[in-house]
Amino acid sequence: MTSVSDDELRMLADYVYSLTGIQLDADKRYLVEGRLEPLLSDSPRSTYAELCARAKAGDHRLQRAIVDAISTHETSFFRDRKVFELLSHKIFPEFFGTDTKRPMSIWSAACSTGQEAYTVGMVLESILFKLEDVRVRILGTDISSFAVDAANRGLYLKSEIERGLSNREVEKYFTEVKGMYRVRDDLRSLCQFRVDNLLSPAARAPHDIILCRNVLIYFGDKEKKTVLDTLTARLKPDGILLVGATESILRFSPKLVRRDFRGAVYYQLR
Numbered sequence: 001m002t003s004v005s006d007d008e009l010r011m012l013a014d015y016v017y018s019l020t021g022i023q024l025d026a027d028k029r030y031l032v033e034g035r036l037e038p039l040l041s042d043s044p045r046s047t048y049a050e051l052c053a054r055a056k057a058g059d060h061r062l063q064r065a066i067v068d069a070i071s072t073h074e075t076s077f078f079r080d081r082k083v084f085e086l087l088s089h090k091i092f093p094e095f096f097g098t099d100t101k102r103p104m105s106i107w108s109a110a111c112s113t114g115q116e117a118y119t120v121g122m123v124l125e126s127i128l129f130k131l132e133d134v135r136v137r138i139l140g141t142d143i144s145s146f147a148v149d150a151a152n153r154g155l156y157l158k159s160e161i162e163r164g165l166s167n168r169e170v171e172k173y174f175t176e177v178k179g180m181y182r183v184r185d186d187l188r189s190l191c192q193f194r195v196d197n198l199l200s201p202a203a204r205a206p207h208d209i210i211l212c213r214n215v216l217i218y219f220g221d222k223e224k225k226t227v228l229d230t231l232t233a234r235l236k237p238d239g240i241l242l243v244g245a246t247e248s249i250l251r252f253s254p255k256l257v258r259r260d261f262r263g264a265v266y267y268q269l270r
């Protein structure tokens with residue numbers, strides 16, 4: 001393993017922070033070495049300092065590769081079931097009432113490889129029964145182009161679908177393709193995925209529901225506040241914001257009020 005010097009680690013940490021807002025502390029040396037070393041061997045240069053310099057000089061492929069390697073894409077279908085029970089028992093029934101064609105806009109921010117967005121689609125189907133005529137759009141965004149490509153494909157390994165889904169759910173929502181599992185077409189057509197940085201996101205109309213789970217933990221206080229300002233500005237007046245179970249956000253956003261439903265926490269504008 002090529003070890004990273006203290007100076008190189010600082011240089012890389014500053015660079016990753018400027019691109020993503022992710023804070024790499026000195027104790028993340030193992031992560032830098034483990035994840036960036038494969039890029040060294042692809043490169044004609046051989047040190048981390050030179051790798052960083054090439055990316056900074058405008059090598060976009062390398063920039064993307066560094067972001068993909070450093071960001072943690074851990075996710076699964078139905079990650080934290082309580083959140084999806086909140087959607088199926090409260091938020092969706094109250095929103096749609098008897099009008100199943102009411103338009104709804106959902107944003108899965110920092111969506112990783114798409115499992116969260118597709119899970120929302122599965123829950124939606126359990127409430128609305130047929131997806132054909134619904135006017136729901138689920139937008140997934142992530143800074144990692146690798147993750148967004150995977151989300152767009154909607155094709156998963158057996159090990160990925162076994163995490164979080166029962167056999168019945170696998171049969172219901174996936175088609176087997178050469179030993180892999182593709183999300184059903186009608187479910188995929190509800191979802192769109194794009195590369196977008198939460199710290200400088202593209203302009204878009206506000207959403208009814210925003211899920212931004214398990215990403216704030218990687219940011220410092222300043223970035224948390226910036227992201228929460230964006231999320232609150234993108235929430236419709238009665239909209240719902242969902243964050244990760246361990247993420248506490250009220251001190252970063254006085255505009256939000258916390259609510260509970262059967263052990264699941266959600267936020268709304270005051």
Ligand SMILES: C[S@@+](CC[C@H](N)C(=O)[O-])C[C@H]1O[C@@H](n2cnc3c(N)ncnc32)[C@H](O)[C@@H]1O
Pocket residue numbers: 019020021022071072073074075076079109110111112113116141142143144147196197198199212213214215218
């Ligand atoms: C641990 S995953 C969480 C995935 C999903 N939300 C969940 O809870 O299962 C964190 C994701 O945040 C993305 N991410 C990190 N920094 C980001 C940024 N500045 N803008 C957008 N996405 C970011 C990473 O690429 C990664 O896919």
